[in-house]
Amino acid sequence: AQSVAQPEDQVNVAEGNPLTVKCTYSVSGNPYLFWYVQYPNRGLQFLLKYITGDNLVKGSYGFEAEFNKSQTSFHLKKPSALVSDSALYFCAVRDGAGANNLFFGTGTRLTVIP
Amino acid sequence: NAGVMQNPRHLVRRRGQEARLRCSPMKGHSHVYWYRQLPEEGLKFMVYLQKENIIDESGMPKERFSAEFPKEGPSILRIQQVVRGDSAAYFCASSLGGSYNEQFFGPGTRLTVL
Numbered sequence: 001a002q003s004v005a006q007p008e009d010q011v012n013v014a015e016g017n018p019l020t021v022k023c024t025y026s027v028s029g030n031p032y033l034f035w036y037v038q039y040p041n042r043g044l045q046f047l048l049k050y051i052t053g054d055n056l057v058k059g060s061y062g063f064e065a066e067f068n069k070s071q072t073s074f075h076l077k078k079p080s081a082l083v084s085d086s087a088l089y090f091c092a093v094r095d096g097a098g099a100n101n102l103f104f105g106t107g108t109r110l111t112v113i114p
Numbered sequence: 115n116a117g118v119m120q121n122p123r124h125l126v127r128r129r130g131q132e133a134r135l136r137c138s139p140m141k142g143h144s145h146v147y148w149y150r151q152l153p154e155e156g157l158k159f160m161v162y163l164q165k166e167n168i169i170d171e172s173g174m175p176k177e178r179f180s181a182e183f184p185k186e187g188p189s190i191l192r193i194q195q196v197v198r199g200d201s202a203a204y205f206c207a208s209s210l211g212g213s214y215n216e217q218f219f220g221p222g223t224r225l226t227v228l
Contacts, residue, residue: 032214036219041221042221043120046216049214051214090156090157095213096214100169102217103159104158105156106155106156107154107155
């Protein structure tokens with residue numbers, strides 16, 4: 001069975017500081033991992049994904065994520081936060097053993113304080 | 115290059131009425147997914163369709179809900195005899211197919227049942 005945990009409902013960070021949004025996962029096969037961002041009253045926007053290869057994945061808007069197989073984690077990071085990064089962030093996993101759908105975490109609300 | 119389109123953006127129905135939600139995938143995408151998002155929760159998978167076929171409906175309630183993706187025209191999510199618990203945001207996503215390809219999401223339809 002697939003599952004995703006985002007242990008923090010809310011993350012606050014000062015503008016210009018590095019940010020981390022945590023995600024851990026559980027799948028039976030190889031994990032395909034995704035990060036999406038949701039702005040108020042909007043759909044989800046794709047940020048980045050890990051399928052295979054380098055553990056550090058770079059994505060849109062300066063975000064990156066590191067796949068850690070031993071810790072079953074895929075934390076989202078950015079070196080310097082912007083106020084415009086304030087939004088709801090979702091981690092999602094797909095079981096590479098043939099699952100059709102994405103399984104989403106409950107989301108982390110990021111607030112960047114000016 | 116139009117993204118995933120959904121209409122209507124907002125839909126109000128009274129208990130017992132029918133709701134029809136439409137989704138046009140991105141150009142070139144033949145795989146469509148429907149998700150439901152309750153307030154302050156992540157997205158929950160409902161159904162996965164390819165043209166004229168339902169591939170996986172494991173997340174769909176057994177009664178009152180149905181989905182189709184005809185050869186011509188948009189995908190339709192249909193909810194018959196709506197109840198207050200059906201109030202949610204319904205998101206459609208499309209992809210090229212394959213477990214490793216990201217899904218692109220529409221802006222969602224917010225259904226309110228009075």
